[in-house]
Amino acid sequence: MAHVVLENLVKTYGAFTAVNNVSLKVEDGEFVALVGPSGCGKTTTLNLVAGLIPVTSGEIAIGDHVVNDMDPKDRNIAMVFQNYALYPQKSVYKNLAFPLQMRKLPRDEIDRKVREAARVLDMTHLLERKPRELSGGQQQRVALGRALVRDPAVFLMDEPLSNLDAKLRVQMRSEIKRFHQDLKATIIYVTHDQLEAVTMADKMAVMNGGFLQQYDSPAQVFAHPVNMFVASFIGSPAMSLIPLEASTVDGQTVLTGAEGWTMALSPLNARKVQRSTTRKIVLGARHSTIKLAKNASPNAIPAKAYTVEPTGDVTFVQALLSGAVVNISVPPNVAIAPDEQIWLEFDQERIHLFDGATELALKAD
Amino acid sequence: MSTASIVKTRAGKRIDAWRWGGRIFLVMMLLYTAVPMAWMLLTSIKSGFAAMQLPPQWFPNEPTLASYEKLLDPTNSVGQDFLRFFWNSLFVSTTTTMLAVAVAVPAAYAFSRFDFPGRKFLFFAVLLRNMFPAVIFLVPLFILMRLLGLVNTHGSLILTYLTFGLPLAIWLLKGFYDNIPYQLEQAARIDGATRFQAFFLIVMPLSAPGIIATAIYSFIGAWNEYIFAYTFLNKNEQLTLPVGIQRFFSENTTDFPGLMAASFIMSLPVVVLFLLLQRYFVRALTEGAVKH
Numbered sequence: 001m002a003h004v005v006l007e008n009l010v011k012t013y014g015a016f017t018a019v020n021n022v023s024l025k026v027e028d029g030e031f032v033a034l035v036g037p038s039g040c041g042k043t044t045t046l047n048l049v050a051g052l053i054p055v056t057s058g059e060i061a062i063g064d065h066v067v068n069d070m071d072p073k074d075r076n077i078a079m080v081f082q083n084y085a086l087y088p089q090k091s092v093y094k095n096l097a098f099p100l101q102m103r104k105l106p107r108d109e110i111d112r113k114v115r116e117a118a119r120v121l122d123m124t125h126l127l128e129r130k131p132r133e134l135s136g137g138q139q140q141r142v143a144l145g146r147a148l149v150r151d152p153a154v155f156l157m158d159e160p161l162s163n164l165d166a167k168l169r170v171q172m173r174s175e176i177k178r179f180h181q182d183l184k185a186t187i188i189y190v191t192h193d194q195l196e197a198v199t200m201a202d203k204m205a206v207m208n209g210g211f212l213q214q215y216d217s218p219a220q221v222f223a224h225p226v227n228m229f230v231a232s233f234i235g236s237p238a239m240s241l242i243p244l245e246a247s248t249v250d251g252q253t254v255l256t257g258a259e260g261w262t263m264a265l266s267p268l269n270a271r272k273v274q275r276s277t278t279r280k281i282v283l284g285a286r287h288s289t290i291k292l293a294k295n296a297s298p299n300a301i302p303a304k305a306y307t308v309e310p311t312g313d314v315t316f317v318q319a320l321l322s323g324a325v326v327n328i329s330v331p332p333n334v335a336i337a338p339d340e341q342i343w344l345e346f347d348q349e350r351i352h353l354f355d356g357a358t359e360l361a362l363k364a365d
Numbered sequence: 366m367s368t369a370s371i372v373k374t375r376a377g378k379r380i381d382a383w384r385w386g387g388r389i390f391l392v393m394m395l396l397y398t399a400v401p402m403a404w405m406l407l408t409s410i411k412s413g414f415a416a417m418q419l420p421p422q423w424f425p426n427e428p429t430l431a432s433y434e435k436l437l438d439p440t441n442s443v444g445q446d447f448l449r450f451f452w453n454s455l456f457v458s459t460t461t462t463m464l465a466v467a468v469a470v471p472a473a474y475a476f477s478r479f480d481f482p483g484r485k486f487l488f489f490a491v492l493l494r495n496m497f498p499a500v501i502f503l504v505p506l507f508i509l510m511r512l513l514g515l516v517n518t519h520g521s522l523i524l525t526y527l528t529f530g531l532p533l534a535i536w537l538l539k540g541f542y543d544n545i546p547y548q549l550e551q552a553a554r555i556d557g558a559t560r561f562q563a564f565f566l567i568v569m570p571l572s573a574p575g576i577i578a579t580a581i582y583s584f585i586g587a588w589n590e591y592i593f594a595y596t597f598l599n600k601n602e603q604l605t606l607p608v609g610i611q612r613f614f615s616e617n618t619t620d621f622p623g624l625m626a627a628s629f630i631m632s633l634p635v636v637v638l639f640l641l642l643q644r645y646f647v648r649a650l651t652e653g654a655v656k657h
Binding site for chain 1: 546548549551552553554555556557558559562567570571
């Protein structure tokens with residue numbers, strides 16, 4: 001296993017910049033998820049690491065070697081593709097054997113390694129089958145087996161679960177996580193599903209528009225998103241972002257909604273707001289941090305329930321506030337009707353404040 | 366409810382009528398193509414006298430393989446000529462096929478996988494050639510062949526057939542390569558293959574049906590071609606089968622059983638090839654029509 005370092009990585013296609021100055025370090029044995037919406041540059045970044053496309057500028061190092069000019073075959077990597085890319089004309093056995101044959105290993109060693117990989121992935125009984133005779137989950141497993149059969153320095157995975165149905169995806173998710181824990185493998189994992197990234201990865205690199213937005217542990221990204229994009233992308237349902245106006249009333253910093261209500265801020269939050277470049281402030285709050293009441297209270301803001309979505313163990317209420325949709329979760333035994341008058345209380349300790357112009361998270365110091 | 370059922374039966378009847386009409390049409394087409402072939406076969410086993418009889422003998426009273434024996438016997442002049450024409454045709458068609466495949470495989474792969482300047486224009490240019498009837502090129506190509514000193518050589522035919530066969534071969538094969546996911550090559554390259562190995566070990570075997578279909582296509586085209594062979598060649602020992610048969614038998618009175626036997630032997634390689642490889646052929650022509 002080895003660490004991977006990207007430094008000022010850039011990939012352009014004509015005038016379009018797919019990957020814009022991305023720098024990050026994947027430690028030895030770390031599971032890093034590249035996550036972002038379609039077209040954010042995550043797959044391009046992975047292909048750059050794999051060597052499938054040439055780098056425009058910047059540097060990629062695997063272990064202690066700069067690999068910019070190395071062929072994919074010399075980078076000692078293994079890759080799992082979204083569509084599995086199993087060789088359709090070869091049996092499972094030959095699919096697993098192919099990377100070893102290419103490395104000119106002796107036949108008996110190939111046989112030993114293939115059977116070992118098949119045993120680990122519980123597919124010894126499938127070895128003689130052709131890929132088209134396998135189910136989606138089995139194909140996925142073969143793709144994984146072909147990657148692990150030759151102990152690469154780094155595993156690259158390009159949305160390996162997105163072609164599976166929901167149930168199988170959850171199952172394979174935990175299998176891949178287990179696989180990482182057992183092998184202490186360095187894994188770079190591309191996904192558009194933030195849930196996969198949060199549940200599996202040691203660290204996640206959130207990308208958007210070719211830029212690396214934030215690179216940290218899922219817990220940190222979840223608790224301290226650096227900007228509005230990360231805040232809305234990570235977490236489900238998404239963090240509610242409510243555009244408000246800051247003003248000073250009687251020496252106190254308050255936020256005012258479009259409906260005319262005001263919200264007093266804690267001293268810490270007031271300091272954050274004072275550092276904003278504009279009076280337009282965006283308030284971010286996750287569904288579980290907003291308290292919903294049916295009666296007015298001093299700090300609560302009036303709103304109207306818009307839709308109510310019971311999911312079984314929790315009910316999500318959407319309300320319109322200052323032109324934004326606010327998501328609130330309540331216990332399933334709280335009965336709320338659409339258009340019912342409700343009051344929302346925001347937890348000053350757990351709200352996020354963003355600069356309305358730069359979209360960056362506001363800091364107190 | 367009753368209206369719905371009426372509509373249903375009406376629609377059902379209409380479909381039935383169409384279906385029967387289609388079947389009758391197909392049977393007619395079958396007769397249209399099969400009867401001449403059956404007649405060819407029957408005539409070829411008649412004696413020269415029986416072939417000319419009126420009213421015709423539908424099935425020969427005394428079937429004989431004499432015509433075949435004469436054609437395939439290298440000791441008489443008829444057999445010598447026929448076997449030479451057969452060999453000439455085989456040589457021209459096989460060489461054309463091998464060259465066409467050798468050029469079309471890398472060309473189609475390049476058109477499918479690489480983005481190079483002028484790619485679209487070149488691909489269009491490749492097809493442009495096939496948008497004109499062959500006769501238009503007859504005179505210019507003859508002049509060109511004379512300039513190149515290729516008149517009365519098989520080289521002139523091979524070159525000409527390639528200009529017709531290659532564009533279609535490239536077009537056909539490109540469809541095949543387009544359908545092979547690029548990730549397979551990427552996977553192979555990561556698994557330790559060079560770019561060429563990825564093509565040779567992974568993509569080539571997958572495109573084998575396409576290559577076979579392309580080969581059959583070029584072979585049949587070259588094997589049956591008449592006009593260019595008729596124009597470019599006039600020495601007897603150079604002729605290919607289509608011209609040879611025609612010229613040979615119009616010179617030696619009209620030996621219908623002999624002519625039919627020769628035609629039958631000439632159609633054999635194509636039929637055999639087609640029967641052996643038809644499933645590849647059909648797959649190649651439909652492949653790329655729908656995205657999987």
